Structure formats: C-alpha cells, structure tokens
Amino acid sequence: MSFDNSKTFKKFLSLNGIISWPIIINNRVYFLYDNDGKSNLYSVNLDGSELRQHTFLEYCRNASSDGKLIVFQHKGDLYLFNPQKDELRKLDISIFTDRKKRKPHFVSTFDYITDGKIGNEYLAIVSRGKVFIMKPFEGPAYQLGEKQGVKYYSIQVTPDGKVIATNDKRELLILSLDGEKKINVNLGRIESMKISPDGKKLLVSNNKLELWLVELDSGNAKLIDKSEYGIITEMDWHPNSEWFAYSFPEGPYTRSIKLGNVSGKIIRITSPYGDDFSPSFDPDGRYLYFLSVRHLDPTADKVIFNMSFQKAIKPYLVTLANVYSPFNQPLEEIKDKKEIEIEGIQDRVIPFPVDEDVYVKIEGAKGNKVFLLTFPVKGNLSQDETLGKLLVYDLDNESLDTYLENVRFFSLSLDKSKILVQLKDGVRLFDVSTKPDLNAQGKKGGVVDLSRVKVLVDPEKEWKQMLSEAWELIKENYWNEKRLNNWDEVINKYLPLVDRISTRFELADLINEMQGEAKTSHSYQYVYSYETDDPLFTYGLGAEVKFENGCFKITRIYKGDPTNENERSPLRDPGVQLEEGDCIVSIDGESITYRQIEYYLMNKENVTLDVITKDGKKRRVYVRLLKNEKYLLYRDWVERNREYVHEKTNNKVGYIHIPDMMFQGFAEFYRLFVSEFDKEGLIVDARFNRGGFISGLILSRLLLKRQGEVVSRNRKPIPEPYMSSPPKLVEVVNEYAGSDGDIFTYLFKKYKLGVVIGKRTWGGVIGISLRHTLADRTVVTQPEHAVHFYEIGLQIENQGVEPDIEVDIPPGEKRDLQLDKAIEMISGK
Numbered sequence: 051m052s053f054d055n056s057k058t059f060k061k062f063l064s065l066n067g068i069i070s071w072p073i074i075i076n077n078r079v080y081f082l083y084d085n086d087g088k089s090n091l092y093s094v095n096l097d098g099s100e101l102r103q104h105t106f107l108e109y110c111r112n113a114s115s116d117g118k119l120i121v122f123q124h125k126g127d128l129y130l131f132n133p134q135k136d137e138l139r140k141l142d143i144s145i146f147t148d149r150k151k152r153k154p155h156f157v158s159t160f161d162y163i164t165d166g167k168i169g170n171e172y173l174a175i176v177s178r179g180k181v182f183i184m185k186p187f188e189g190p191a192y193q194l195g196e197k198q199g200v201k202y203y204s205i206q207v208t209p210d211g212k213v214i215a216t217n218d219k220r221e222l223l224i225l226s227l228d229g230e231k232k233i234n235v236n237l238g239r240i241e242s243m244k245i246s247p248d249g250k251k252l253l254v255s256n257n258k259l260e261l262w263l264v265e266l267d268s269g270n271a272k273l274i275d276k277s278e279y280g281i282i283t284e285m286d287w288h289p290n291s292e293w294f295a296y297s298f299p300e301g302p303y304t305r306s307i308k309l310g311n312v313s314g315k316i317i318r319i320t321s322p323y324g325d326d327f328s329p330s331f332d333p334d335g336r337y338l339y340f341l342s343v344r345h346l347d348p349t350a351d352k353v354i355f356n357m358s359f360q361k362a363i364k365p366y367l368v369t370l371a372n373v374y375s376p377f378n379q380p381l382e383e384i385k386d387k388k389e390i391e392i393e394g395i396q397d398r399v400i401p402f403p404v405d406e407d408v409y410v411k412i413e414g415a416k417g418n419k420v421f422l423l424t425f426p427v428k429g430n431l432s433q434d435e436t437l438g439k440l441l442v443y444d445l446d447n448e449s450l451d452t453y454l455e456n457v458r459f460f461s462l463s464l465d466k467s468k469i470l471v472q473l474k475d476g477v478r479l480f481d482v483s484t485k486p487d488l489n490a491q492g493k494k495g496g497v498v499d500l501s502r503v504k505v506l507v508d509p510e511k512e513w514k515q516m517l518s519e520a521w522e523l524i525k526e527n528y529w530n531e532k533r534l535n536n537w538d539e540v541i542n543k544y545l546p547l548v549d550r551i552s553t554r555f556e557l558a559d560l561i562n563e564m565q566g567e568a569k570t571s572h573s574y575q576y577v578y579s580y581e582t583d584d585p586l587f588t589y590g591l592g593a594e595v596k597f598e599n600g601c602f603k604i605t606r607i608y609k610g611d612p613t614n615e616n617e618r619s620p621l622r623d624p625g626v627q628l629e630e631g632d633c634i635v636s637i638d639g640e641s642i643t644y645r646q647i648e649y650y651l652m653n654k655e656n657v658t659l660d661v662i663t664k665d666g667k668k669r670r671v672y673v674r675l676l677k678n679e680k681y682l683l684y685r686d687w688v689e690r691n692r693e694y695v696h697e698k699t700n701n702k703v704g705y706i707h708i709p710d711m712m713f714q715g716f717a718e719f720y721r722l723f724v725s726e727f728d729k730e731g732l733i734v735d736a737r738f739n740r741g742g743f744i745s746g747l748i749l750s751r752l753l754l755k756r757q758g759e760v761v762s763r764n765r766k767p768i769p770e771p772y773m774s775s776p777p778k779l780v781e782v783v784n785e786y787a788g789s790d791g792d793i794f795t796y797l798f799k800k801y802k803l804g805v806v807i808g809k810r811t812w813g814g815v816i817g818i819s820l821r822h823t824l825a826d827r828t829v830v831t832q833p834e835h836a837v838h839f840y841e842i843g844l845q846i847e848n849q850g851v852e853p854d855i856e857v858d859i860p861p862g863e864k865r866d867l868q869l870d871k872a873i874e875m876i877s878g879k
Contacts, residue, residue: 059860063098071113073120075133080120082110087569091122091131104131105138108543109563126550149552151581152509159503160476162827168463168470168479169207173498175477176205179515179825181215181225182503183207186479187493191502194225199511201519201825206245206252209464214252214266216240218519222254224266235271237262239526242283246291247464251312253294255282257526261296263312274310286330288370293390295319295329295338307340307368309395317392319368320399326366332414333466335388337376338368339414345406354720355773360427363409365402365420365443368395375400376418376445402443404450410438411460415482416467418445421453423460430713437474454486476500513557514548516824517541520561520575523822524568527832540567554581554826561830570833571789571814571847578827586653589675592619592682597645601633601662610685616676617685626671631664651675684709691869692722695733698873704776707735711742711790719748728769731778731876734798737808737868741789743817749797752779779804780876782868783853788812793837795851800839805875806853808868813850 063069067085074080080093091105091113110129113122120131121141128141157178165176174183174194179201184191194213195202202225206214213225220239224231239257246252252264259277264270275282280299287294291312298308300322307326309317320326325343332339345364348357369375371387372394402420411423420443428436440460442453458472462482471478478496480486487495521541528534544564551557558577565573592610595602607630610617621628635642637650638658644650651657654675661669676682688707695705704726708715726732734752756774759767769776781798783791783806792811799806817835824830838844855875857868 059862061858062096063094065101071122073113073115075115075117075120078133080104080113080115080133082113082122084109091120093133104136105129111563126547147552151553154506154508157505157507159500159505162505162825163472163477164823164827165203165205166470166472166477167205167207167461168468169211170209170464172207172211173470173479174205174207174213175500175503176203176215177503178505178507179203179218179512180505181205181213183211183213183225183227184502186498189502191504192227194227195223195230197506198508199515201515204240204243206243207464208245208249209247210249214243214245216243218515218522220522222252222264233264233266234269235262235264237264237271239523241281242285244285244287244294245464246287246294247289248291249464251287251291253285253287253296255285257281259299261285272314274314275308275316280305284328288331288390289333289335290388295331295340297327297329297340307338309338309390309392317395319395328410328412330413332367333416334386335390336370336373336386337414338370339412339420340366340368341409341412342366345401347406353724361406361408364406365404365409365412365422367400367402369398369400370395372398377403377448403448404443413460413462414466415462415469416465417483419443419482420445421460421462421469421482422450423457431717435474440471454488471496509554510548512825513551514545516557516826516828517545517548517561517564519824520830521564523830524565524573524832527822527834528568528570529816529834529836534568537568540564543567554579558828565830568833569848570816571812572816572818572831572833574818574829574831575824576820576829578823578829587677588648588652589655589677590651590679591621591647591673592676592679593621595634595647597642597647598633601635601642602647603633604628604630606630608679608682608686609689610682611689614681614685616678616681619682620673620675623674626673628659628661628669628671629664633662633664634659635662636660688718688722691735691866694866694869695873699731699877702729703731703733703778703873703876704729705733705735707737708739708748708791708794710740711745711748711794712740715739715742716744716747719751723751723773727773727775729776731780732776733780733782733869733872733876734804735782735869735872736787736791736794737782737784739783739787739791739794741791741814743790745790745794745797749794749801749803751775752798752803753801778876780872781806782872783808783811783851784868785809785812785850788814788850792846792851795853796839796846799851799854800841805855806851807855807857807872807875808853809856809858810852811846811850813846813848815844815846 067083070082072079072081077096078093082089083092089109090103091110092103094101107124111123113120122129129138130141131138159177162178163175167174172183173186181194181202182191183194201218202215204216215223215225222233222235237254237256241255241257244253250266252266254262254264259281261274261282263272263274277299279301282296285294285296294310296308297305300306304323305325305327306318306322307320307329309319326340328341330339341363343362346359346362349360351358370390372391373387374380407424409422409424413421415421422441423438425436425438437456440454440457441450443450454471456474460469460471462469467482469480469482477498479498480496491497525537547560561575592608593604594606596605607619607621612618656674659671659673692705695703706719706722708719752775754771754774756769758770760770761767783795788811792815795811815837816833818831820829822830836844857871859867
C-alpha cells in the first residue's frame, strides 16, 4: 500500500489464503478473502489490524465500489454492501432480453465430428456428441439415441447396421432406428472400443487401465487384462472373432503387443522393453501388423550438441502360423494357413522392408494391402494444423505408394474392404482396391455428403450436460478420490445456475468456478468456440506512441532481434527507418484526431504513414504491420535484460530467460545458452514461467558442470564437457512461475545448482492429460498426476517453492530489483 501519493509502498497485511479486489472506504481496506475455502468480504484498518468478516456466503466474486458502497456477484445475482451500516442486500434487477444465445440452432456437422466408423453397408458418425447413421452416398441421415442433453462418443458399427456407443452417463448402448438398448454393465469411464467381425463381442477399455470383453447378447463381461501404467486404447480382432490383439502399457514409456483369446488366454508377442502399438490383423487371418519404436538411428541436432531419433517407427508383421513371411517366399507355391499357431510366435516378428518414419497408425486391408498413416517431422511451435500422408503397402508387389495426402485420420470397414478418410475439407469413402480420385465428385470421388446430417443444438440442455460431464470427469479421474471431499454436493450447487446463464462465455465461467471447487491446480478448460462474431484484429507498429499536438509522437521503438521473424518493429524495416521522436501526422491519409492509435490500425495489415521527423523533415512511408507484437515485446525485454547483465558484470555473466517448460521454453533456453554457457556465471530467469514438461531436459544441461577446457592454438579455450554449464548459477523466480516452473525451481535448489532469488512460486504440480473433450470440442482437464517428492511429498501444491532470498518489486518501482540482486549475488558482492 502507498502512504505518500504512490511514491513508496509497503506490505501491511499477510494472510494465509487468496486476497483479491482491494477497496479503500473510510480508512478501511475491504477485500475478498477465502481463508475457509469460501471467498467472502472482509476488511482491516489501514495498518492491517482488526480483521472483520462482513459476508457469510458460499462465495463472493468481482467486487467493485464507487467509494461509498461495494457491489459483488454471488450465484448470478448482484449484492450491495453498505460499509457504514454494515448492511448487505440482494439487488432486484430485471433485464428484458430474448437470450438469443440460449435458443436452439444448427451447427456445422464437419466442424464437430469426433468419430466415424464404417460397417459393411452403413456409415456412422458422431458430431457435437450426437450419433448419426446413413448409407455412405445416398439417402437420409438418421439421428440415433436421445436427441438432446446426452453426449455420445466412441462408437462402433455392427454388421447389421446398429451402432454401439457409450455416453456421458457411462452407459454402454446399442442404438438403432428402433430405439436404444442398454447393455447392463458398469465398466467405468469407457475410453475406447472394438467390435468383433461377427458383431457379437466387444473389447472395451476404461480409465481404470482395464480391458474388458463384453458379450453383446447376454451382457456378460470378462476382465481380460489390467495395466499399471496406462490406458489400453488400441486393439483389433482376428477375422474369426475368437482372437484379438492389443497394445499393452508395460511401463511409463513402453508397450508390448499381446494376443488374447475369448477364453481368457493371453500371450505376449513382443518384449516388454520397446514401444509397440497400433495392432491390426490381416483380413485373411494370416498376419498381425503393428508399429514399433525399435529402429534407433540417431541424427545430429543442428543447434545443440545432442542426438535425437526423429524418425524411429517402422511397421512389423507377425506370421500367425509357422509359414514363410510375405517378404521371403519360396519358389514353390505354399498353401496359406489360416489357423493361429502359438508355439514360437515371438520369433515370427518381421520388419517391413521400408524406411523408418513417423508412422502413427497401421491397418491391414483386403487384397493384400496395408495402410499406413504418417506425419511429417515439424516444429512444435507452428500454429498450422499438421496433416498426414496416407500410404499403402502392396504385399504382392512389395511396394509402398502414396494413397492420399492432407489426411486427419482413417479407419477401415468391418470386412476391411473400404476405407473412410477425413481430409482437411471433408470426409471420403473409397474401396481399398481403387486409387482415389479427389477431382471427382459424388460416389465416384468417394465424397460423403454431410449436408444430409442436421446437427441441432439446444443450449439449455447441452449446457447442463456439459457442466455435468465436466464434474463427472473430475470425479472419475481426480488423482486421489479420497481427497475429493464432498464432490457429490458440488454438482447440486452449480447445476441450477445453468438456468441463469445466457451465453457460452458464461458457461465457461461457471465451469471454471465449479472445477475450482476441487481446490487443485490444472483444472482447466480450453473453449473451442465462444460462438461469437470474430473480433476485428488490430495489427501493431511495434512501438509506443504518445498523442501530442495532433500527432502520434514515437516515444519508443521496440528493438527485439531484427534477424528473427516477427521480432523487429515495422518502423525499422528497410526503407521505413523511423526514429524515436518522429511524429505521425496522418495514417492512410486520415489526420490524427482520435487519441488512440488502435482506431487507425484496426483490421489493416498495411498502412501509409505521413511523418514529420524530429529534425523537421516530411516523409511518407509504407509500413507492413505486425500481426502479433508479443514476440517482439518479449524479445525486447529479454535482450534488454541480457545487455544489462553483460554491462553490469563486464561481460562475465550470462543471462537466460525460460518463458515456459514447453516448446518455446526449450527453444528460448538454447537460443541464449549457446552464446552464454562459456561465461563465468549464468543467471537463469524463470519468472513468468507458464510450466509444461521439459524441466528435466534443461536441468540435465545445467547439471553438466564445467570440469576443464579445450585449448587450441588460434582460438579461445572452450569449456569441457562441451556446452557444460558455468561454475556459478543463480535463478530468478516470481509468483507467476508455476507447474513445471515450480518443479524446476525446487530441483534447482535440491541439486544445489545455485541461489534462488525472488518470490515464492505459484504452487501447482498435479499434472493433466488433454484427452477429454465436451460436446462442443472444448477440452477439459482434471488433476490426474500428482508429483510427490521424497523429502516433502505433495507440499508444493497450493504452496509453491520459497526462494533462498526473497526480493519483491513494489508497485511503481522501475528498477528490476530481483535481477539486480541476482547480479549482486553471482558477482560475489
């Protein structure tokens, strides 16, 4: 708090909990505080004394004031608090609106497809959580199951055209035009399914890491296998519907291929020490195909001293009988064996004679065809969608050819004679024996006309279903069910509030609040669409301006790194070359009258600027604006810090900032490390680190300590080992660093790499997966993987990591006190 007109600040209150929305009225500070897990209105004197609680509600949100009264939100209502009278009342507000966003409306079928399967004659798809069945090229599409308020997913199609589906109620169902039949089994949250070719049996995997066999007629269920490490998601049936294969998680990063029989017999075909996945049977019952990360041929990294395996996956086959492989045929004709011979099957694993690649799926098809989906090696920072290439291997000719490009996914029909493919712009269905013609339309081009599918959304019912499913997913997947206190009561608190909301944005807000009841980090949602009009985009100059005497005076031009894309101000482009102090007097011929420059740049990629330079010259320049200034602003901040550290230490200490523990953080670390590692010391700045999963990669580099140097005749010595870290390290951290940033800071201290300076970190180390989506493709996460450390257990969660030396930066302080302290410590001052 400031006590002398915002010139100096001091901390006057410290409470164990979250404090927000501070307001000063009559020499008391009012704020929202959640000391008992429920955010309510409190106040203290200006010296932090006499703590009082003024409200006793389930929660208060978004407090605001006019200097006399305080208004806040509670359960969709507004409440007014009068500090003088210590009086609270609910405001009676009526807004007359048609609540347009709650009205039923149709959405794009293709945009919301999450599953598609082809039976022998019928095609079924899931769009927006609704199941539709149709003939591929003609006739109407029928919606199966309940029309609204239920989300279906993970479908299979039976030979006679029925659809096996599961829903958000954890039910296993048979859907048909005659209605819905429930299979009376409770298998938990179903993750994936595979129906047998005869349509009588179903393999089901769940979030409990189990694999079940379900008989559809009787409903009998048999537990086949259970992993201790991961969900069993990939399986396939032998054409005789008696044998099946699946990829079994053997360890944190290893999977084997197992062969199972409906009797319950299980044989491990491959060793438990590799990564084997995507099992698929030859439709004639001779072979089992799968993919495996086995062929490890390292490539050298072009930036850092390291090796990697960018293309390490190859297709393999297993001869199910003791016969020659298709890649080694004898001169005389041998009659095919269709039976499965178990003895010696582990020795009959044969690689395809093709180069390794980034294969993600393999399926055997009719006519001795094998389909392979592969994706290109591509940088993870790219925002563009990565599309795959569908290849087909002909066993008769031993040839590998491109079948289709720009593929998202594919699947085969039950008899493996047809292939269903989702491309970037549509869905197509082809016979596996024909070469697809994408230029043709209709049946000849394999085009599935999705305009027959009408996806009607009733928001009132869908929103309740989505909220309920988000709640259910936490109940099913939270890392420790014993710690999920009173979770059954939470849904009863929030579900009635769905009737109060009017937009998709408000639903997101409600889901956020409900997930917050778990009191655990990483309870997120990533909304696919708020269903609002696209905003007008404002491009940027990469500079700060000040409205002055009818012009925009350039007060600062961000430097960044002019050699990097999007990291140079357009005002410094060749031919433009403006300077700080120049004045922009018109933009695209329009004189400057508005004080906000964003008005003139809205929805424009290029502008013409009329400028009076600081020495009085008139210039007209043509500027290509930046679409996103964040990269330039970030690089400007990093480079200013680095230059400052170099200057203060006479170039003896280096500086690195790590913005996250994901792909950008990895890139940023090495972008700077390659030029800083040979100095006497290094400041590692993890402030504002957004977390991720690669802290171990960075720590492994910092733990590689310098032990000597390589001396050559005509150049400076180079540290040995190469790219080892310098003797002295200091980390700078703040309260905005969390998740894997928490872990990085804890281990930095644990490994005694150096002193940690700054503020206590965020405190969230229970990890997530991104596999669950709601009906509208919104990704929701649940705290699933709790990080325990041997010495402190789970103490970092909701607490964070304390620095060795606490340094705060008060409001209004222009100096970077934390960085200054780091320079002082590493310099030994």
